[in-house]
Amino acid sequence: xxxxxTQQESPDVIxxxxxxxxxxxxxxxxxAVKKARNALFWTAGLIVFWELFSMYRTYEVFDPAITIxxxxxxxxxxxxxxxxxxxxxTALISGITAFIAYILLAVVANGMVDGMGGVAAALFSGxxxxxxxxxxxxxPLKDAKALQQAMKERx
Numbered sequence: 001x002x003x004x005x006t007q008q009e010s011p012d013v014i015x016x017x018x019x020x021x022x023x024x025x026x027x028x029x030x031x032a033v034k035k036a037r038n039a040l041f042w043t044a045g046l047i048v049f050w051e052l053f054s055m056y057r058t059y060e061v062f063d064p065a066i067t068i069x070x071x072x073x074x075x076x077x078x079x080x081x082x083x084x085x086x087x088x089x090t091a092l093i094s095g096i097t098a099f100i101a102y103i104l105l106a107v108v109a110n111g112m113v114d115g116m117g118g119v120a121a122a123l124f125s126g127x128x129x130x131x132x133x134x135x136x137x138x139x140p141l142k143d144a145k146a147l148q149q150a151m152k153e154r155x
Contacts, residue, residue: 026147026150028143029143029144029146029147029150030147032139032140032143032144032147033084033088033092033140033143033144033147035136035139035140036084036088036092036095036136036137036139036140036144037081037084037085038081038136039133039136039137040077040078040080040081040084040091040095040137041077041078041081042133043077043095043099043133044073044074044075044076044077044078044081045074046129046133047070047073047074047077047102048070048071048073048074050126051066051069051070051073052066052067052070055067055070073102076098077095077098077099080094080095080098081095084144086151087148088144088145088147088148088151089141089144089145089147089148090148091144092137092140092141092144093141095137096134096137096138099133099134099137103122103123103130106122107119107122107123109122110122
């Protein structure tokens, strides 16, 4: 009788152990994605702050068009950060693409206004912050992809 109970419980114990291990693995993925989500929130805040700061420093007034642009770009990154809860990999790829597009837009705009000096300024000002943002968005891509796949399998 005890042999039958052991044989019946054994597959359940193994399945439970596998489920626990999978849950621990998913929690690790979620931690990496959480760091990327925070990087997207930081990106939003830094973009809004620096756009408004440089606008005020340059023009000494708040231009509504630049303010709307800064808030819209910041809102885009906040939206992407929130989207990491549903589609982490897709949101991170979109965030990387949006950040590259933002940098390229700044290069073009500054190049049109200040020539090559503006291009260099747009590329190299805040380079450390840009590199840190890219690192924090690229590093968790593998975990985000695994988490998104696990979320897909779960539902």
